[in-house]
Amino acid sequence: MKVVTGVVGNDIHVVANRLIDISLEERGFEVFNLGVNTYLEEFMDAVIETDADVLLISSLNGEAEGWCRDLKILKSQYDFRDVVFMIGGNLGVGEMDPELIVPKFRNYGFDLVFHQVDLNEGLDRLEATLEARK
């Protein structure tokens, strides 16, 4: 299965990005890593060019909230078949209520949202979701 991944917005957390890349490869995914500082449109275009099954966006500095707001609009402009949209990392900034974060990102158009959740736990859930879709 193909996964496009990278860090969204003006975020240069490259170590986390590499860890995600390595973890995905170890689980047998074909990974297309766009690296840090990636715009939402680039993620979408990469999914189209590779015909990926999963888009896994990470965000460590909390900028995802601003950068991913337009996901629904962008999704409507593309022909995505059964792509799983997933986001994880540190998704909120400041005093934000963690209880509100997951529904907010789901509302943005993500199927799987992981705020401050262990990477392996998130990837287990991804695999379970893909399995259930078969």
Add this chain to the structure above:
Amino acid sequence: MNSKLMIDIGSTYFKVAREGEIEQYFRDFNRNIFDDLSGKCADLLKACRPEDIHICSSANGGLSTLIIGLTNSFSLKYAINIAFNSGINIIDTVLYPKIEQEPVPTEMIDVVIVVGGIDSVENVFDEKLPAYLEKVNYQNIVYVGTKKSVPFLQEHIENLVVLENVISDKLKIREEALKTYLTDLYQADIMGKEDIKQLYGITVNQIFSTPYIVNRSLSRISEHMDVADPFIVVDIGGATTDIHYSRDLVNDNILTDSGYDRLVFKKLGVFKSRESLVHTAKNNEFVFELLEHLNVTENILEEYSEKATRTLMQLAIFLVLYKVSKHHASYIELNLEILNSIVLTGGITKVLTQEEVDDIVLFFYRKILHFHHAPKILLDHNYEIWTYGIKE
């Protein structure tokens, strides 16, 4: 005499370089290029063997290109990058998913480039592509996308040339095959133009496009000039303006072999495209402040005098920097804040003084970027940068 003779045929001048000496000749437009060159440089041409004569040219206008790509961030971006670096000036694009709404170009296209998908992706192109192409008037068509679409496209598109995918399996750019194809096509284009093909009577070497040669010279500039990376080379000509830039100035997903890319503004020349330069200037919100800074009024833009030409050239420098800055959304945005050197070449170096150029660049950096200093500016007075690229 066996040393190399290098010739650059421009739209206004031709330049001849030999043993470090460069001569420029204003073109006589009443004669064809070959006769003009033969008349002015008869002794030199006689003294050199055809294998020692190397020619580049921007005088035949270059190839017009239509690129049809699957996405903006990869297919189109990669193909545009390769086309510019191959010396192509005129590029139109079509985003394939919207091809049914895209207008059809009315003029003849020299080459259509179709691109999309890594090699493992299926069903990228369908009947919409041949249906669109049927309405386009083109001479050549090349496919550089996913392998899986080749059988379908070969069945539906006549004379399709298939090359290696420009998008690698890791989603990175792969430029060599398309670049070679486009530079060879440029040569074929020259062969088809009566005015220039006679030049093959004096050389056995391939005639390249001048922008391609200038781009090839960039990695060698520091051997000849006191430039520091990252730098840009701005070539303001009569018809177009080229910028060649270090890739360190761009935050994007392209990593090319040379480390230097090219961008063209086809309507920012000071002679042939003067009208569109003036039009662009009048529509720029900062230009009137700039004219005031230069102690001239707007009326200068309508004049035909030496002073007006100097002003237009200064405006061209400002507009080019503005168009690649973060204040102007376009194909590429350069991080001018980290720029160390600007090299100016082309006819502009014969007209403007170092002080005039320094002044305009400093105005840009103060006004637009809010800096108190500007990068180091070097003028290629002899217009010799192209000679570094032609020496292989």
